[in-house]
Amino acid sequence: MRTMDKVKENTIFFLLLAAVCSTVFGDGEWGASIPSSLDALVSSCIVIPCTFTHPAGHLPHSRLRGIWHLSDKRNEIIYHEDKTKILESFKDRTDLKGNLGENNCTLEITPIKDHDNGPFCFRLEYVRTDRNEPTPEKFSFADQCVEFKMLYTSPEPQLTQLKSAVQGKPYTVTCSVHHTCPLHPPTLSWTLGTADEIAVKHESQNLGRWKTESILTFIPVEKDDYTELTCTATFNGGAISSKSLTLYVKRTENYNHIIIPVAAVVGTAIVFGLFCILMVKKYKTRISELQRQDGSMWNRMSRLSRSLNNVNSKTSKPRFPSPKSHPKSYNYEQDLGDGDDYINTADLNVYGNI
Structure with missing residues (x-):
């Protein structure tokens, strides 16, 4: 009977333990989201995005503790809230930017040094208060670690x-x-x-x-x-x-290369045309003036010529007809025998000596 009772007690104990463990560390409820690889520019900084889930649901930040460590050496810690536990080469260069109460475990490292290649992993400590002596329960996300690809020259924009x-x-x-x-x-x-x-x-x-x-x-x-x-x-x-x-x-698309030469040609043609019109008009006016001047002079000369002709006609002596103009039957001696024996010798000189 005692043996049976002891078996029952052990069975109940293990069932209760399994129930407690299932509540805190339930299968499939622990997880983390961390990039596996990141480029790290030496002398700059790097921010490792990190989120996690756990079966206890939302817990206050004060009951959670985040730790970052080397993947194969959990005791070589690069971040811990107790700075005395951090490796000397990482002191004052790491800072937890996330709020663990919001399941955020984001870590910043600045400045980056050429030996910070990793891989680095995150571990969560959950402090239970339902025990007489609170002891942290730890869970390491060893399958979610990040490794850096070191860059010694800055990326080109x-x-x-x-x-x-x-x-x-x-x-x-x-x-x-x-x-x-x-x-x-x-x-x-x-x-x-x-x-x-x-x-x-x-x-x-x-x-x-x-x-x-x-x-x-x-x-x-x-x-x-x-x-x-x-x-x-x-x-x-x-x-x-x-x-x-x-x-x-x-250049802005336009037709200046066509408009300007055409405008220049048209403008030149217009100016030349106006010049020609003015010159023709000027010469026509001049010719008209000359014609008026020539006409008045011709008229004066014509009047003067007629005046001179009139004067000459009045002062000239009457001319006798030429003896040749008389008919052959005309008897000159008969004319002389008419009793008029006056002979004008001047007239005789006109027709030559007889």
């Missing part, structure tokens, strides 16, 4: 332009860079533009990876053609990288 630059029209170009330090993101600067023309945004790409963008929108002018547009990224810790593009500014 990328430049994106959706369309070509046109003179006098808004032009947009985007500079973006990827990083793993969202608490101290890189700053992006331009060789053109003002603060009012620049918009900056930060967005998460996936677990632990972020992208910072600087969007520049300005109106290019003619002098911007063939100039270098440069975006410079300055990372936390002082690392710098840049990327440039040559800005080609298209």
Whole structure:
């Protein structure tokens, strides 16, 4: 009987223990979400996103303790709330950014050194208060650890332009860079533009990876053609990288190359035509004046000529007809025998000596 009673007591004890363990460490309820690999820029910082679940549900932060350690050496701790337990090489460089009461175990490491390659794992300690002597119950998420890929040169920013630059029209170009330090993101600067023309945004790409963008929108002018547009990224810790593009500014589409020559030709033709009209009019006026002057002179000369003719006709002597004009039957001697013996010798000289 005693044996049976002892078996029953042991069975009840183990059932109660299993029930308690199932409540606290229930199968399938412990878990963590941690990226397996991240890029870490030496001298900058890195933020490891981390969330976890546990069967106890939501517990106050004071009853939870988060620990980060090397994957194969749990005693080599890189973060602990008791700083005396942290490895000397990680002291004052690690900080738990998440609130354990909200199941957030995010860790920041700054600055990154070239030996911080990991892998690093997270372990949770749950302090139970239902016992006479509270002792923490620990659970290590050894299957969810992160390893760093060390970067010794800063990532180069990328430049994106959706369309070509046109003179006098808004032009947009985007500079973006990827990083793993969202608490101290890189700053992006331009060789053109003002603060009012620049918009900056930060967005998460996936677990632990972020992208910072600087969007520049300005109106290019003619002098911007063939100039270098440069975006410079300055990372936390002082690392710098840049990327440039040559800005080609298209002229505003117009017909000036046609309108201007045509307008010049038409203007020249109009001016030349007006000049010709004025010259023709001037010469016509001159010719008319000359014609009037010539007509009046001719009239005066004609009148003078007629006057002279009249004077000459009055002062000239009468002329006798030529003897040749008399008919042959005419007898000159008979005329002389008429008793008139006067002979004008002057008249005889007119017709020659007889």
